[in-house]
Amino acid sequence: MKCPVCSNNMQEEKFGEVRVDVCKDGCKGIWFDCLELRELDERWEGSGGNLGDALDVPRVSDTNRGRIICPKCVKSMQKHKYKASNITVDECYICGGFFLDAGEFKAIRDMSMTKQERTKEVNKLVIKSKHILNELEEGQRKGGAFEQILEHIKTRFLLGFML
Ligand SMILES: [Zn+2]
Numbered sequence: 001m002k003c004p005v006c007s008n009n010m011q012e013e014k015f016g017e018v019r020v021d022v023c024k025d026g027c028k029g030i031w032f033d034c035l036e037l038r039e040l041d042e043r044w045e046g047s048g049g050n051l052g053d054a055l056d057v058p059r060v061s062d063t064n065r066g067r068i069i070c071p072k073c074v075k076s077m078q079k080h081k082y083k084a085s086n087i088t089v090d091e092c093y094i095c096g097g098f099f100l101d102a103g104e105f106k107a108i109r110d111m112s113m114t115k116q117e118r119t120k121e122v123n124k125l126v127i128k129s130k131h132i133l134n135e136l137e138e139g140q141r142k143g144g145a146f147e148q149i150l151e152h153i154k155t156r157f158l159l160g161f162m163l
């Protein structure tokens, strides 16, 4: 497959279970087929020596570059920010493929939570919901109306968030 930015031949690389195309001899951009990027956009995902190489490239600015043509569909790709980041990526709305310029792959992974951070967040939520369940049970034992207790908890929960 030809690189949509510099026209060099891209080479297939395996990052764990996912096969991507890397512009090794040219701009170091990476092509992801539909859904492949989603499997690799978190820091703990993927593995292999080639993944390290792909991540270890300086980031280039793509702000001056216009739209590129999808190497699969030969149609114009869309430029937009990836998830809630300030990183502009190229996506083909027809096949769902993504092209990331050099360094963008690392930038996207770096802004994701680590596995530990995510586990921490999930645990916090679990503890919070346990509190809610306990309060619900407690309230019902005391003979309160379900709706009323729920309203009370909701208010306290929201206040907790704001504080
Ligand atoms: Zn290239």
Ligand SMILES: [Zn+2]
Pocket (backbone or CB within 6 Å): 070, 071, 072, 073, 074, 092, 093, 094, 095, 096, 097
């Ligand atoms: Zn396409």
